[in-house]
Every structure is written in C-alpha cells, then in structure tokens.
Amino acid sequence: MPAAPKPRRKAPEPRPYHHGALRDAMIVAAVALVEEGGAESVTVREAARRAGVSSGAPFRHFASKAALMTAVAEEGMAKLRASIAGKLAACASEHPLVRLLAVGDGYFAWAIAHPTHYRVVGDRTQIDFWGSEALLRDNGWIRAEMLALFARAEKEKLLRPCDLRVIHLQCRSLAYGLARMLVDGHFREFDVSPKAAPAAMRGALRDYVLSLARDRAALGRVLDAA
Numbered sequence: 001m002p003a004a005p006k007p008r009r010k011a012p013e014p015r016p017y018h019h020g021a022l023r024d025a026m027i028v029a030a031v032a033l034v035e036e037g038g039a040e041s042v043t044v045r046e047a048a049r050r051a052g053v054s055s056g057a058p059f060r061h062f063a064s065k066a067a068l069m070t071a072v073a074e075e076g077m078a079k080l081r082a083s084i085a086g087k088l089a090a091c092a093s094e095h096p097l098v099r100l101l102a103v104g105d106g107y108f109a110w111a112i113a114h115p116t117h118y119r120v121v122g123d124r125t126q127i128d129f130w131g132s133e134a135l136l137r138d139n140g141w142i143r144a145e146m147l148a149l150f151a152r153a154e155k156e157k158l159l160r161p162c163d164l165r166v167i168h169l170q171c172r173s174l175a176y177g178l179a180r181m182l183v184d185g186h187f188r189e190f191d192v193s194p195k196a197a198p199a200a201m202r203g204a205l206r207d208y209v210l211s212l213a214r215d216r217a218a219l220g221r222v223l224d225a226a
Helices: 019-037 044-051 065-090 096-113 115-122 133-155 164-183 197-211 216-225
Strands: none
Touching: 019 044, 019 065, 019 115, 044 065, 065 096, 065 115, 065 133, 096 115, 096 133, 096 164, 096 197, 096 216, 115 164, 133 164, 164 197, 197 216
16 A cells, blocks of 8 residues: 655745844945945945845835935944943043043044944935934934033133034034044044054044133143043
C-alpha cells in the first residue's frame, strides 16, 4: 500500500518591513552618500539601493530628496541638543556666562563628532527647515537656552550695555564659523593642529564672551576657576 503523501508545509508569510528600520537605514545611507560625494550626490533611489530595499519602497516615507535630507538634519539636530544638554548638566557653575561657554562646548563637541550632520543641518538649501517640527523645536530650545542665559547676565549686571538679540546673533555666528572652519579643514592655515583645534575654538569663544562683560577681569577670574 503506497505511503500517504506528506502534508505540504505551509510557506511562511513574508515579514513586513519594519517602518522604523527602513527610515533609520535610509538615513544611514544618506549620511554615507554625503560623506562620499556631498549633499548633491544624494538621491532617494541610491539611498534605497544602499539600504538594500527596492527603489520604490522608501518613497512612502521620503517623497523627495529634501524629505530624506530633512530627516538626516533632524537626527543631527537631536544629537546637537543632546550634546548641549549634556554639557549644561555637567557644568557645576550657575554663572550665566560660564554656562554660555558650556553651550559652546556642546556645539563644538557635536561638530567634531558629527561633521556630516553639521554640514546637512547648516545647508538650508537641501532641507525643509521651516517645515520640520523637530528642527524648529530643537533649534528653538537651543535659542531659548542662550537667550535665557543672556537675560540672566543682563539682570545680574554682568554685561556691558548691549542688545541681547545682537549678541545672540554674534555668538551663534562665531560658534558656527569656528565649527565650519574645523569641519572644512581651515585650521591648518593658522598652524592649529587637529588635536589643538577644540581648545582654539573654545579660546576664541571665551575671548568673545569676555568682551561682553561689564567687568572683564572679574569674569576672567570666574572663567579660570570654572
């Protein structure tokens, strides 16, 4: 008597691709493409190929290159906020201008650790900055922290007479420019080695903060002791 046929094994159902994993994989791929060829080299299709998915799959999540680059910027800005928050938490002083330098330390540490994210966050032509709730939230937090420190310093009569909006712009511009010089390799022109660059950046920002003080010598002593 012939043996009964074995029951056919049911084929496993295909696993749905995890939304979060796809998004993360696309961001990693986009960062790698920026590192290799600049932001201009990034396309959603090439990032999809690098991530190992079909060229059409990511378009449900990233309808355009700008959407993908904005996601990279959002990740970068979140890292920046965390870096600044970490430096503020580690700062033992409550002096507002000492804490302002801690904000600068967080900014520089982020640019050193994440130069590609720094470039993407700074290039507003590649991202939808004003359309991103996450970018506006995290950048707004940094802005509010800095303005609050300036306001405290003014209230405590630590600042020379000045417009807080102007010095906020100046301080942010100086930090941005120093970080850009680092990321683009300009410090070599000034005989500053990569190892010495962080101290040079902090020193430049420290001198600017000192220039804001009502009593420069007193602030210098506070900064030296911090």
